[in-house]
């Protein structure tokens with residue numbers, strides 16, 4: 001459905017996107033994951049025809065975006081990184097206007113707008129001007145505006161950035177719903193958990209280059225041999241990190257907070273010696289649990305960057321939407 | 322069909338959300354009125370008729386250039402303009418729809434001075450078709466100048482500054498206040514490079530019959546200006562807004 005080859009974008013001397021290639025299959029959700037400034041928006045802008053690639057080409061549904069931009073845009077839905085509807089217009093007017101840009105006749109526009117307002121739980125506020133919407137409502141209305149013409153391909157640039165958990169979940173459900181309807185979806189995010197939850201396939205981008213791509217499972221296989229265990233104790237373990245590291249050779253130990261730590265290793269981590277070691281130092285273990293490796297570990301192992309993409313405050317247990 | 326629906330709705334949206342707003346409407350009424358009042362205070366009735374063509378041209382020029390420059394810069398800074406760039410209609414159609422809104426607003430700005438024309442000159446002496454064409458062409462060229470300004474400006478205040486930078490010299494060089502043949506010799510070629518000079522001349526011809534150039538020539542020159550400006554805008558938008 002989408003074939004990007006050797007895409008490159010330079011701003012002056014700076015290369016924001018550095019010769020990336022990828023394909024997105026019909027009907028799948030493809031995630032484009034990377035930290036701030038990695039080149040996600042630059043890539044999306046080239047795909048939707050808002051910016052010209054310095055090099056490379058993009059074919060969407062057989063249409064060369066560079067040559068037949070308008071034809072390609074007719075089958076695209078676009079959710080930009082900022083919610084950019086018209087502040088002075090109401091939610092309903094905004095939806096109808098966006099539909100008109102794609103040539104929908106009046107009756108159909110109004111019918112679809114009402115349908116979408118309902119589906120996005122925005123009824124009751126459709127007569128308020130867009131500027132009076134909360135961030136979450138804005139995001140939802142922006143997404144509604146992007147799909148009102150039933151696009152075959154949907155581009156979402158950080159659809160859940162800056163909105164609360166409930167709205168984010170609604171957005172994810174909507175995206176999954178669109179996939180059910182057969183829409184091909186390209187979504188950028190810097191939220192790994194989100195990508196894990198909704199994407200069929202992913203590409204990691206860092207400094208304008210794709211460092212890995214594949215299905216979530218394929219990517220996870222790269223780290224599945226890694227082990228991690230979270231240990232909660234009754235006293236501060238800070239002074240023991242060095243000792244533990246020496247005792248359990250080849251492991252990396254991170255202190256999470258005063259009374260808990262994370263042990264990572266390529267090998268199985270035996271529990272008993274660990275408990276014994278700690279108790280010899282007068283510390284009891286309250287809880288120890290294996291943590292399944294996450295996509296974040298994949299990203300870190302690929303880029304060598306220890307900087308997490310998002311801050312986490314919970315364990316890395318797998319949650320489902 | 323798709324392009325027509327899209328263009329028509331872009332035009333409708335602009336008229337509704339920008340041009341029909343009270344401050345803009347009152348601007349279109351108060352500005353010409355106050356100018357007339359100012360002139361009326363120190364000129365005889367005979368002089369008034371000489372001033373009205375200029376007043377019409379000026380009202381249209383001011384209304385149109387600033388509106389388009391400001392609204393487009395405004396939409397660009399809020400990024401909603403991206404929606405228009407991403408819509409599956411040609412850039413030319415989209416630009417045309419944007420301009421049409423400003424042109425309508427410009428023509429509306431001519432209404433008050435034209436009513437004054439009734440009062441001072443009377444219906445039967447005016448060549449209405451010529452007056453309308455003159456106003457229309459001034460509105461179109463002014464709107465395109467506004468668009469050209471919008472392409473160059475990053476912020477709303479910049480757009481306003483730039484529009485004044487263009488407008489004021491134009492007013493003094495187009496033969497509105499000072500007859501063209503009383504301008505210093507070195508400035509006269511500049512006058513003939515300004516679309517407003519030809520627009521004013523048509524409107525003068527329609528109202529007081531003392532135009533300097535043949536109307537056909539002025540129409541032609543204005544159409545050429547409009548076409549040239551349109552392509553210049555089109556080229557600049559492609560170059561500067563699609564990065």
Ligand SMILES: Nc1ncnc2c1ncn2[C@@H]1O[C@H](COP(=O)(O)OP(=O)(O)OP(=O)(O)O)[C@@H](O)[C@H]1O
Nearest residue numbers: 011016034035036037038039040041042043190564
């Ligand atoms: N118009 C521009 N001119 C110059 N540099 C730019 C421009 N747009 C983006 N960049 C640079 O290109 C790089 C990639 O930016 P981009 O917006 O694509 O990143 P991103 O992955 O979308 O980041 P974020 O997660 O913050 O949205 C950044 O270093 C940015 O500063």
Ligand SMILES: [Mg+2]
Nearest residue numbers: 040041042081
């Ligand atoms: Mg971005």
